Amino acid sequence: xxxxxxxxxxxxxxxxxxxxxxxxxxxxxxxxxxxxxxxxxxxxxxxxxxxxxxxxxxxxxxxxxxxxxxxxxxxxxxxxxxxxxxxxxxxxxxxxxxxxxxxxxxxxxxxxxxxxxxxxxxxxxxxxxxxxxxxxxxxxxxxxxxxxxxxxxxxxxxxxxxxxxxxxxxxxxxxxxxxxxxxxxxxxxxxxxxxxxxxxxxxxxxxxxxxxxxxxxxxxxxxxxxxxxxxxxxxxxxxxxxxxxxxxxxxxxxxxxxxxxxxxxxxxxxxxxxxxxxxxxxxxxxxxxxxxxxxxxxxxxxxxxxxxxxxxxxxxxxxxxxxxxxxxxxxxxxxxxxxxxxxxxxxxxxxxxxxxxxxxxxxxxxxxxxxxxxxxxxxxxxxxxxxxxxxxxxxxxxxxxxxxxxxxxxxxxxxxxxxxxxxxxxxxxxxxxxxxxxxxxxxxxxxxxxxxxxxxxxxxxxxxxxxxxxxxxxxxxxxxxxxxxxxxxxxxxxxxxxxxxxxxxxxxxxxxxxxxxxxxxxxxxxxxxxxxxxxxxxxxxx
Numbered sequence: 208x209x210x211x212x213x214x215x216x217x218x219x220x221x222x223x224x225x226x227x228x229x230x231x232x233x234x235x236x237x238x239x240x241x242x243x244x245x246x247x248x249x250x251x252x253x254x255x256x257x258x259x260x261x262x263x264x265x266x267x268x269x270x271x272x273x274x275x276x277x278x279x280x281x282x283x284x285x286x287x288x289x290x291x292x293x294x295x296x297x298x299x300x301x302x303x304x305x306x307x308x309x310x311x312x313x314x315x316x317x318x319x320x321x322x323x324x325x326x327x328x329x330x331x332x333x334x335x336x337x338x339x340x341x342x343x344x345x346x347x348x349x350x351x352x353x354x355x356x357x358x359x360x361x362x363x364x365x366x367x368x369x370x371x372x373x374x375x376x377x378x379x380x381x382x383x384x385x386x387x388x389x390x391x392x393x394x395x396x397x398x399x400x401x402x403x404x405x406x407x408x409x410x411x412x413x414x415x416x417x418x419x420x421x422x423x424x425x426x427x428x429x430x431x432x433x434x435x436x437x438x439x440x441x442x443x444x445x446x447x448x449x450x451x452x453x454x455x456x457x458x459x460x461x462x463x464x465x466x467x468x469x470x471x472x473x474x475x476x477x478x479x480x481x482x483x484x485x486x487x488x489x490x491x492x493x494x495x496x497x498x499x500x501x502x503x504x505x506x507x508x509x510x511x512x513x514x515x516x517x518x519x520x521x522x523x524x525x526x527x528x529x530x531x532x533x534x535x536x537x538x539x540x541x542x543x544x545x546x547x548x549x550x551x552x553x554x555x556x557x558x559x560x561x562x563x564x565x566x567x568x569x570x571x572x573x574x575x576x577x578x579x580x581x582x583x584x585x586x587x588x589x590x591x592x593x594x595x596x597x598x599x600x601x602x603x604x605x606x607x608x609x610x611x612x613x614x615x616x617x618x619x620x621x622x623x624x625x626x627x628x629x630x631x632x633x634x635x636x637x638x639x640x641x642x643x644x645x646x647x648x649x650x651x652x653x654x655x656x657x658x659x660x661x662x663x664x665x666x667x668x669x670x671x672x673x674x675x676x677x678x679x680x681x682x683x684x685x686x687x688x689x690x691x692x693x694x695x696x697x698x699x700x701x702x703x704x705x706x707x708x709x710x711x712x713x714x715x716x717x718x719x720x721x722x723x724x725x726x727x728x729x730x731x732x733x734x735x736x737x738x739x740x741x742x743x744x745x746x747x748x749x
Contacts, residue, residue, distance in 0.1 A: 239331030
């Protein structure tokens with residue numbers, strides 16, 4: 208049952224305690240005007256938290272704490288786009304930039320900061336929806352709410368004193384540098400980090416964002432400086448505190464974009480659709496809705512949104528690129544190419560993503576020479592940055608289809624080394640190795656990929672093929688069963704093999720069912736027709 212209410216009537220601490228004691232699983236959304244926060248529970252323990260009105264600071268926190276370098280963060284961000292479903296922290300672990308322990312510690316700290324920040328909200332509403340989990344596979348933890356409640360209560364009490372000097376996170380302070388130099392005060396670690404960036408322009412929230420410290424710690428540090436006479440509150444410039452908006456629709460676009468960046472895709476879609484109710488041709492709302500449809504695999508709907516967005520000028524070249532992606536998925540290759548040409552003309556020429564998309568279209572059209580050329584151009588365009596997994600996928604596929612088996616293996620081995628958690632690259636490498644006769648290595652790669660993502664049916668099928676080749680029919684049967692459980696329409700070859708295994712076990716009725724399933728997927732399959740004919744002539748069958 209959903210739990211709803213106002214923070215004026217029930218504090219966030221009371222709500223958290225209720226959910227923890229009830230061992231609830233789901234998402235608690237907290238909303239105060241344009242601010243949106245979410246706390247996820249798993250059987251009464253806090254597993255994840257997010258704020259929609261500010262960017263995810265995990266990478267910045269790791270950089271500022273010295274765990275990773277800025278260069279490592281940029282490489283991870285570049286690689287993240289090719290690893291759908293992976294969070295930044297998971298990419299950093301896969302790169303070897305941080306350990307799993309570092310990641311968990313950072314995520315726990317980030318969750319604590321978000322929850323403690325939400326404790327400062329005294330107005331707004333809350334809404335708990337049971338059995339709702341993060342829409343992407345976030346790095347989840349298990350944190351006792353009780354300990355956070357105690358710390359939160361302590362901070363609320365302490366903040367009642369601090370807010371006498373800092374009534375809101377929008378206060379801007381000016382530092383008396385001369386007095387600081389003259390007095391040489393003993394400073395806390397937080398105060399030492401704050402002094403260089405207190406400039407009379409950044410408010411408390413901006414200072415927290417800049418130095419990677421939570422708002423409470425920043426407020427406490429500023430309170431000490433203010434009480435000692437080193438800080439003076441100044442009026443904040445109007446343009447620094449107010450985002451001028453033309454209408455409610457503008458505000459909703461901004462909120463929708465924040466929700467999208469926070470991974471709250473369902474809520475983001477609702478906001479963008481509200482915008483379209485007021486302004487049906489709003490290009491930003493259309494573009495975001497197109498991205499949401501792409502993520503969901505709804506290619507026709509995505510194309511419709513991008514088509515509408517592309518009619519409004521000026522238009523960013525990325526709109527046409529995304530439109531081309533939707534067209535390509537729909538098999539409308541001519542339209543996809545036209546969209547890519549338009550994207551190039553609008554400023555995307557030379558972009559690695561656009562070059563690779565040209566290569567994909569050429570591949571789909573059967574022009575392997577052009578596909579290879581575009582892939583190489585894309586590789587050069589990446590420069591010194593990390594080459595994404597999607598490039599290795601298509602470059603390896605182009606090489607394999609062109610009959611350059613060794614080149615395909617070499618490309619995919621490089622891809623697996625660069626992206627060891629990319630299960631589909633392991634799958635592709637397994638197929639390429641199988642075609643070169645390296646069966647044991649092919650089995651090892653397929654098995655490695657299945658451990659990373661057991662939900663990919665093709666990996667289980669590849670494992671079954673190699674086990675079948677080795678004569679390990681029981682192992683092959685288990686692998687094939689996993690494959691068809693994931694995707695029962697995977698292909699006729701799986702059902703042919705399952706039928707052959709059943710026949711070898713003298714389970715002729717099962718063999719017949721498997722081969723009949725093959726004909727449903729591939730009517731007239733000659734191998735299956737021969738199998739069924741032989742089965743009907745078997746005097747022991749029937």
